[in-house]
Amino acid sequence: MESREPITINTTDLRLKTRDLMERVKFNGEGFIVKTFGRPMAVIISIDEYKRLNSQSNILKPGIRRVGGSLLAKKQKKKKHRVPYSRFPPK
DSSP: OOOOOOEEEEHHHHHHSHHHHHHHHHHHOOOEEEEETTEEEEEEOOHHHHHHHHHHOOOOOTTEEEETTEEEEOOOOOOOOOOOGGGSOOO
16 A cells, blocks of 8 residues: 555544545545644544554554453542642641
8 A cells, every 4th residue: 555645634524524525535535634723633544554554653642552362551549639728737
């Protein structure tokens, strides 16, 4: 599969033409960069391209784990900020 330069679209185009864009990705091998307010926010690529890129990258970001061939984000516990008791004497 040859790699092409992704086409830039905005979120309105994505909303209005989702089915067409998905078919272009699947059948034509096209890719899209989705922009919101002029800033890149997401990339749409075929599942085959995703798998190829994922297999080439053996480095996983912290907080991401591999389960059955897919990536899942680990739930991270929020640390509660506790103020030392000495700062607030009892009434």
